[in-house]
Amino acid sequence: MPIYEFKCQECGEEFEKFVISASQVGQVKCPKCGSEKVVKKISACAIGGSDSGSSSACTSFG
Template identity: 65%
Template sequence: MPIYEFKCEDCGKEFEKFVVSFSQIDSVKCPECGSSNVKKKVSACSVGGSSTSAGSCTAFG
């Protein structure tokens, strides 16, 4: 189950939210101001190929 990154378009707060279903993304509200005017950020994740390398995740937005 994914954790998505969001940004509030009203107050500028960036936050992460655990979303059980993709259809619930439209109901996400900002934890700072309560606005539903939030945008899902684009994230790019990669996982290392060996057991000794750590995965990394970088968000763009």
Template identity: 55%
Template structure:
């Protein structure tokens, strides 16, 4: 069973939770303060800030209306 890491939005406690499925319901509560305002964190991936590198500029031929 996969173990997901959660971060409490109230006290900031970081804990791991064993879930049965990847899409587990919001039945996760903070073991420290008992708040349900927890967010799923990614331990495997170093999440830090938002960065998106998807830019395609300067292409070749694509749907170019050619006279014919």
């Protein structure tokens, strides 16, 4: 089941989100502050970052 963990870069909120397709990942918003600046906590960045337009998602949590 495609449930991804996200972390908000604005307020630091960590949450899980059911995501059907990769395109939806770019539409995920923080449930706490509503920011769209969220990053996936799983290492899916190697797959491609198709629509995020930012490579920071791969390096922001090391």
